[in-house]
Every structure is written in C-alpha cells, then in structure tokens.
Amino acid sequence: AQSVTQLGSHVSVSEGALVLLRCNYSSSVPPYLFWYVQYPNQGLQLLLKYTTGATLVKGINGFEAEFKKSETSFHLTKPSAHMSDAAEYFCAVTKGDSSYKLIFGSGTRLLVRP
C-alpha cells in the first residue's frame, strides 16, 4: 500500500531564504510522486510531478523536487522564498501511470516572514 509522510505541519522561513518541505513515501511498486499547493479558498494546484526518468523535477514558480529512491524521499525546494509562496503544500503518491487514486500527506503550511 502507498502512504506519504510530510515532516512538519508548519514551516516558517524569511523572505529570500531557502524553502525545504520534506516528503517521504512508502510504496510497494514504483511510484508516481506529486506536489500540490493550496491557496486559501482555492483548489489544489499541481506544482510538479515525478513519473519516470530524470530524478530532479522542475515545476512552476521556481520549485523543484528530487526523487531519491534509496531514501524514499521527494523533498520540495525553492532557493528563495517569496511572500506569495505562503500556502499549504501537499505531497502525494500514486501507483504509477495506471492509478487514479492520489494518496496525500497531511500537508505542510509554509509561512513566509518579511
């Protein structure tokens, strides 16, 4: 069975600082991995996804994530935080391209201090 663990329900950074949001997964088969962002009163928006191939994935708004199979991790990073990055971030996993069922972590709320 698939599962996702996001370490830290809240992360606070200063504007301009590195953003690092942690995600570890458990999967019995090669996973597809996703990061979604949720702004208040808006739907979830896909930031980036890993399917196969290159393990460093670049997404929208300057975010990227690296799939590390040996560590079962898919951490999300951004070199320099902007105030507009403040939101809730969710890591998710599926069982590969035939699966429709996203399994989400519990989310990390990113706070950006001026």
Next chain:
Amino acid sequence: GAGVSQTPSNKVTEKGKYVELRCDPISGHTALYWYRQSLGQGPEFLIYFQGTGAADDSGLPNDRFFAVRPEGSVSTLKIQRTERGDSAVYLCASSSGTGGEQYFGPGTRLTVT
C-alpha cells in the same frame, strides 16, 4: 478556459439532514474524482468515475454516501442522514483520462451542526 467548479461553496446543515454537492468538471474530461479533506488533513479519495460509471467507490465511508454522474459530465455527491463527523471540505477533480493530471475545484465546505 473554465476550470472545475463546485456548488455550493459552503453548506451548513443540521444533523440528520440530506445534502447534495455538485461538481462541474472541465469540458471533455472523462474522469472525475471526489475527495474529502478534514481539518488539518490531506484530501482522502472517495470515488472515481470513468464516464457515467463509478469505477472505484472504495473510499466512500459508508452507505450514507452515494455519488452519481448520469450523463458523464456533472456529478453529484449525496449524503444521507448527515452526522457531525461528515463536516469537511469536499473536493472534486477531473482529468482527461485515467491517470491524467487531476485538476481540482475549490471545494464545498460542509458543516453539520
């Protein structure tokens, strides 16, 4: 183009009442999904439609929950005899096919008093 829309945006109901939540997917998307997001949690899968049929309803918590998609477009999630524990944000998503990127609506916040 238009994204996924959900109505109502907020619904307050009394314990024991019946509610319907509506989802309008992106035009042409054949796959539709319902998720439930409880406070402080990530979304949890409820049900998946491919066309008009429910291909997987394994996430529905009990038989008080039911969903339909009669014409393969709009879907309605129906909850009978609501309980306070049903209070959550109900999210709908659609994709152009199974396994395709899921586009989410803004959700319906259901509060059962």
